[in-house]
Amino acid sequence: MVTFTHNTMDARGALLAALTLILFLLHQDYWNWRTAYPLIFGYLPIGLAYHAMYTIGAAVWMAVLVKVAWPSQLDKSPDEERGA
Numbered sequence: 001m002v003t004f005t006h007n008t009m010d011a012r013g014a015l016l017a018a019l020t021l022i023l024f025l026l027h028q029d030y031w032n033w034r035t036a037y038p039l040i041f042g043y044l045p046i047g048l049a050y051h052a053m054y055t056i057g058a059a060v061w062m063a064v065l066v067k068v069a070w071p072s073q074l075d076k077s078p079d080e081e082r083g084a
Contacts, residue, residue, distance in 0.1 A: 012068075013069065023057070023058060023061055026054065029050055031049070033047070035047075041058055
């Protein structure tokens with residue numbers, strides 16, 4: 001049986017969810033769809049450079065979410081939950 005001792009959607013959770021939604025919306029790169037210019041470093045199209053930076057940003061954001069919002073009860077083994 002799972003019991004919750006605190007509100008599952010506090011202000012911090014709402015902020016993390018909102019920032020995740022913003023990151024999701026930024027994935028849709030509407031402003032670079034119709035052009036390949038300017039070229040970054042002389043050879044990399046702007047859309048590809050944007051998505052490379054987006055991928056790095058998403059990986060960093062996932063690391064932040066794991067550090068800040070990971071439920072601690074998921075790290076316990078079944079023996080620890082039973083008190084054995």
